[in-house]
Each structure stands twice: as C-alpha cells, then as structure tokens.
Amino acid sequence: MGLHNEKMKNAILIAGIVLVAFNLRPSITAVGPVISDIRLDTGMSNGAAGLLTTVPLLAFALLSPLAPKIAQRSGNEWTVFGGLLLLGIGIAIRPTDLVYLLFFGTLLVGAGIAICNVLLPGIVKNRFLKVGMITGAYTLSMNFMASLGSGISVPLAHGLELGWKNGLLFWGIFTVIALLAWIPQLRKKEQTEDIVKPNPAKSSLLKSKIAWQVTFFMGLQSFLFYCLIAWLPEILVSRGIDISTAGWMVSIMQIAGLPTAFLAPYLADRYPNQRGIIIVLSTSYIIGLTLLLFGSNMVILSISILLAGASQGASIALSLALLSLRARDAKQAANLSGMAQSIGYLLAAIGPFTVGIIFDLFSSWTPSLVLFIIVAIAMFAAGLGAGRDQYVTAED
Numbered sequence: 001m002g003l004h005n006e007k008m009k010n011a012i013l014i015a016g017i018v019l020v021a022f023n024l025r026p027s028i029t030a031v032g033p034v035i036s037d038i039r040l041d042t043g044m045s046n047g048a049a050g051l052l053t054t055v056p057l058l059a060f061a062l063l064s065p066l067a068p069k070i071a072q073r074s075g076n077e078w079t080v081f082g083g084l085l086l087l088g089i090g091i092a093i094r095p096t097d098l099v100y101l102l103f104f105g106t107l108l109v110g111a112g113i114a115i116c117n118v119l120l121p122g123i124v125k126n127r128f129l130k131v132g133m134i135t136g137a138y139t140l141s142m143n144f145m146a147s148l149g150s151g152i153s154v155p156l157a158h159g160l161e162l163g164w165k166n167g168l169l170f171w172g173i174f175t176v177i178a179l180l181a182w183i184p185q186l187r188k189k190e191q192t193e194d195i196v197k198p199n200p201a202k203s204s205l206l207k208s209k210i211a212w213q214v215t216f217f218m219g220l221q222s223f224l225f226y227c228l229i230a231w232l233p234e235i236l237v238s239r240g241i242d243i244s245t246a247g248w249m250v251s252i253m254q255i256a257g258l259p260t261a262f263l264a265p266y267l268a269d270r271y272p273n274q275r276g277i278i279i280v281l282s283t284s285y286i287i288g289l290t291l292l293l294f295g296s297n298m299v300i301l302s303i304s305i306l307l308a309g310a311s312q313g314a315s316i317a318l319s320l321a322l323l324s325l326r327a328r329d330a331k332q333a334a335n336l337s338g339m340a341q342s343i344g345y346l347l348a349a350i351g352p353f354t355v356g357i358i359f360d361l362f363s364s365w366t367p368s369l370v371l372f373i374i375v376a377i378a379m380f381a382a383g384l385g386a387g388r389d390q391y392v393t394a395e396d
Contacts (some may be wrong), residue, residue, distance in 0.1 A: 010127075010128075012181075012184050012185075013127060013184075013185060014134065014137065015181060016178070016181045016182045016184070016185055017120060017123070017124070017134065017137075017138050018137060018138055018141045019174070019177055019178040019181045019182070020080060020084065020116055020120065020138075020178050020181075020182065021120070021138035021139070021141040021142040021145075022141055022142070022145045022174045022177075022178060023084065023087060023113070023116070023145075023171075023174050023175050023178050024113050024116060024117060024142045024145075025113075025142050025143070025145055025146035025149060026145045026146060026148060026149030026171050026174070027087065027090075027091055027109050027113075027149070027168070027171045028053075028056050028109070028110075028113070028146075028149070029146045029147075029149035029150040029153075029229070030149040030150065030152075030153040030167065030168060030171060031052065031053055031106075031153075031168070032053055032150060032153075032229070032230070033150055033153040033154045033247075034153050034154065034157050034164040034167060034168075035049050035052070035053065036049075037157060037163075037164040038052070038102070038164055041097055041164070042097050042099050042102065043099075044099055048099070050353070050356075052102070052103065052106060053230075053352075054349050054352070054353065055103060055106045055107055055110055056106060056107075056109055056110030056113065057110070057226065057345050057346075057348050057349035058110070058345075058346075058349050059107055059109075059110025059111045059113075059114055060110060060113065060114045060117065060341060060342075060345035060348075060349075061341075061342050061343070061345040061346035061349060062114075062342070063110075063111050063114040063115065064114050064117065064118050064337070064338045064339075064341040064342035064345065065338040065339065065342045066338075067079065067083075067114065067115045067117075067118035067119055067334070067337075067338055068118065068119075068122075068331075068334040068335050068337075068338050070082075070115070071119055071122075071334065076119050076122055076123050076126075076330075076334070077123070077182070077185040077186055078186055079115060079119055080115065080116050080119050080120070080123070080182065080185075081179065081182055081183075081185075081186060082115065083111075083112045083113070083114075083115030083116040083119070084112060084116065084175055084178055084179050084182065085112070085179070086108050086109075086111050086112035086115070087108070087109055087111075087112030087113060087116075087175050088112070088172055088175040088176065088179065089105075089108055089112075090104075090105045090106065090107070090108030090109035090110075090111070090112060091105070091109060091168065091169065091171055091172040091175060092105070092169070092172060093105040093108070094106050094108075094109065094168065095164070095165030095166065095168050095169050096165070114341070114345075117337075117341055118334065118337045118338050118341055119334060119337070120138065121135070121320060121323040121324045121333050121334070121337045122324075122330040122331070122333045122334035122337065123330070124138075124324055124333075125324040125327060125329065125330045125333040126329070126330035126333075130269060131265075131269055131321065131324045131325060132265040132266050132267070132268045132269025132270070132321050132325075133265070133266055133269060135265040135317065135320050135321045135324065136261065136262040136263070136264070136265040136266045136317060136321075137262065139261045139262070139265065139313075139316060139317040139320055140258055140261045140262040140317075143254065143257055143258055143261045143313055143316070143317075144258055145174075146254060147251055147254035147255055147258075149171070150229075150250070150251065150254070151251050153167060156170055205332075205335055205336060205339055205392060206339075208392040208393055209385065210326055210385060210386060210388060210390055210391075210392045210393075211326075211336055211339060211340075211392040213382045213383075213385035213386040214319070214322050214323065214326055214336065214340050214382075214386040214392070215339055215340040215343050215344065216343075216378070216379075216382035216386075217315075217318075217319055217322065217379060217382040217383045217386045218319040218322075218323075218340040218341065218343075218344035219340070219343050219344035219345075219346070219347040219348070220347065220375050220376075220378055220379035220382060221312070221315035221316060221319055221344075221379055222316075222344045222345060222347055222348035222351075223347045223348055223351040223375055224285070224312070224315075224351075224372060224375055224376065224379070225312055225315075225316065225348070226348045226349075226351050226352055227351040227352055227355050227368075227372065228250075228253070228308065228312070228372075229250065230351075230352035230355070231352065231355050231356075231359075231365075231368070232246070232249070232250050232253065232305075233246040233247055233249075233250055234246075234359075234365070235292070235365045235368075235369070236249055236301065238365055239295065239296060239301060240296070241298070241301065249301075249302070249305050252305060252306070252309065253305045253306075253308060253309035253312070254309060254312075254313075255309070256305070256306045256309030256310045256312075256313065257309045257310055257311075257312045257313020257314070257316075258313060259310075259313070260281070260310045260311070260313040260314035260317070261313035261314065261316065261317040262317070263314070264277055264281065264313070264314035264315075264317045264318045264321070265317045265318060265320070265321035268318055268321045268322075268325060269321070269325070272389040273387050273388055273389040274318065274321075274322070274325070274383075274386075274387035275383075275384055275387040275388070277314070277318060277387070278318075278380065278383035278384055278386075278387045279380075279384075280314075281310075281311045281314040281315055281318070282311070282376060282377075282379060282380035282383060283380075284307050284310060284311045285307070285308060285311035285312075285315070285376045285379070285380075286373060286376045286377065286380070287307055288303075288304045288305070288306075288307030288308035288311060289304070289308060289369065289372050289373045289376055290304075290373060291303055291304035291307070292304040292305075292308065292369060292372075293366065293369040293370065293373065315379070318383075319340070319344075322386050322387075323336050323337045323340060326386065326390070326391060326392050327391065327392060328391045328392075332391075332392065336392060355368045355371070358371070
C-alpha cells in the first residue's frame with residue numbers, strides 16, 4: 001500500500017511538472033505573430049514593439065539568480081506556485097491598449113516563467129532518480145507548447161476573430177490548470193526545506209570550469225534558438241521562399257525538435273558523460289546552418305531546417321538535463337540553474353537585436369549566418385567540457 005501511495009504521489013508530481021512546463025513558452029512565442037496588430041492598436045513604434053518581445057528574456061536574465069534565494073524562504077514548491085501566480089497576473093493584465101500596462105504585464109510574465117525555469121531542475125534532482133527521463137518529458141511539453149503558441153496565435157486572433165488581446169489571454173487557461181495541479185505539492189514544504197537552504201559552496205560555482213561550460217552551452221544554444229525564431233522567416237524570404245511558406249517552415253523547425261527534446265536527456269541519463277550526444281547534435285547544427293548559408297533551393301533549405309530543428313530540441317533539453325546531472329544535490333542544481341539561465345537568457349536577449357544591427361549594416365544575411373555557425377562551434381566546445389562526468393566544484 002505504501003509503494004502504491006508513493007507511485008501515486010510521483011505520478012501527481014510528474015503531471016504537475018508537465019503542466020507547469022506547458023506554461024513556460026507559449027505566452028512568449030504567441031506575441032511575435034501578432035506584434036503588428038499590437039503595434040497598430042497601441043500606436044507604439046517598431047522599436048518599442050521589438051523591445052516588447054525582449055522584455056521576458058531580460059526578466060529571465062535578471063531574476064534567474066534570485067529564484068534560489070526566494071526559495072530559501074518559502075521552499076521550491078511554494079515558490080513555483082508563486083511564479084505561476086505572477087505569470088497568471090501578467091497574462092491577465094497585458095491585453096490592453098495602455099502601453100505601460102502591456103509592458104508591465106509582459107514583465108510579470110517573464111518573472112513568473114523565470115522562477116519556474118530555474119526551480120524545476122532542482123525539484124527533479126531532489127525527487128527523482130531518473131533525472132533525464134523527467135527532464136525530457138517536461139522539455140518536450142515546453143517545446144510543444146512553444147510551437148503551438150506561435151502556430152495558433154494568428155488563427156486565434158483572426159481565424160476565430162478573438163483579436164490579439166483575447167488571443168493572448170487564452171494562454172491563461174493553462175496557467176489556471178497548472179496552479180490547480182500544483183496545489184498537492186504545497187504540502188511538501190516541510191519535506192523539501194533542506195534542499196533550498198543557502199548553499200555554502202554557491203560562490204564556488206563562479207570558480208568552476210564545468211559550471212561556466214554548462215552556462216555557455218545553455219547561453220549559446222539560447223542565442224541560436226531565439227535568433228532563428230526571430231529572423232529565420234526573413235532569411236528564407238531572401239532565399240526566394242514566400243512569407244507564408246517561411247512561417248510554416250519555422251513551425252516545422254520547432255516540431256522537428258520535439259522527438260530529440262525527449263531523446264537527448266533520456267540518453268544523457270544512461271551514460272556517465274554526454275560528449276557523444278554533444279558531438280552528434282553540434283555536428284547536425286553546424287551542417288544545418290551551413291546548408292542554410294549556401295542553400296538556394298527548397299530541398300536543401302528543408303534539410304537545413306530539419307537538422308537545425310532537431311539540434312535545437314536536443315540542445316535545450318540537454319542543457320536543462322546538465323543542470324541536474326552536473327550538480328551533487330538539489331541545492332547545487334538550483335544555484336547552477338540560476339547562474340546558467342541568467343547568463344544564457346542575457347545572450348538570448350541580445351542575440352536577435354545584434355542580428356538586426358548586422359543586417360542593417362551589411363544588407364545581407366550572410367554575415368549573420370556565418371555568426372550562427374561560429375556560435376554553434378563555440379557551443380560544441382563548451383558542450384564537450386559540460387558533458388564531462390564530473391560535478392561542479394571550485395577545483396574542477
């Protein structure tokens with residue numbers, strides 16, 4: 001009977017983690033496709049509209065190091081619940097013509113997601129032996145909802161005639177469901193307080209080579225992901241693809257990453273080091289980006305999109321798995337997660353902006369695509385270090 005109860009508790013927790021993960025991307029990816037509608041209704045400039053899509057990433061960068069500190073007081077489970085509340089409030093208040101409320105709501109959305117982003121790896125590390133399988137499950141959920149967010153944003157706004165405001169408000173349904181599903185975990189605070197106490201070795205993370213390698217792997221894959229999400233349609237149009245087809249190809253790129261998002265952390269959990277996985281996904285990424293640089297017909301471009309998408313899914317899932325695999329315990333996993341996601345999302349935030357400036361300077365996508373290949377090579381190098389079978393320490 002005791003074993004049955006334990007299995008039931010784990011099943012409820014897994015369901016809760018997956019439902020939390022449902023909320024970690026769509027409220028962001030749903031904005032881009034309707035940004036022109038938002039700009040027209042609010043009268044904001046193109047620059048302000050571009051900043052609106054960057055605000056959540058800046059919130060990730062700024063708040064990720066603070067999430068473990070908040071959890072020291074309240075416990076991981078209660079802090080995740082608070083993050084979901086912030087997300088829900090942000091989703092509720094941002095559908096407005098008042099620009100300051102739109103930005104404030106977007107900031108709350110980013111803050112809520114940042115908290116959940118950072119603390120989930122620590123919860124997984126503390127509560128499960130099969131870190132890779134659980135990480136794969138929630139990463140798959142997160143990536144699926146990210147693609148759904150960008151895919152149905154316009155149909156919600158225009159096809160169902162909800163408008164951009166109700167279209168963005170729609171994603172609050174999943175937040176309410178996640179809040180309800182997470183309530184059973186709030187009774188776990190007494191059992192989990194030990195995993196969020198201040199970590200005396202926390203400062204040593206800044207002296208750890210592996211911690212920095214995990215951080216750069218996380219950051220560089222985030223840079224590539226958000227740059228491609230933002231600019232791939234324009235790049236494809238410059239290759240002779242019509243804008244509608246280009247939009248579908250971006251969705252296909254994200255869908256191609258769904259199987260690898262589950263497979264990569266599952267395999268990572270089965271081997272002492274993850275260098276083999278790093279070699280495969282990085283090589284695939286570099287080949288895909290190179291084909292995108294030189295490709296001029298639909299077949300080659302399609303292959304490049306599939307390779308890049310599969311590599312994207314594997315890299316984000318593996319980077320999240322490494323936060324747990326390279327940590328000795330849940331405290332260290334939370335601190336490593338805060339460090340890696342803070343710097344990682346800062347890189348993600350400056351990436352699309354930097355690529356836009358490069359295009360303005362050269363009026364060509366070639367320099368940016370060369371930059372993407374260089375970043376993929378750097379990600380490969382960081383991954384080889386991050387994939388070592390060692391825990392983060394000050395002496396590594």
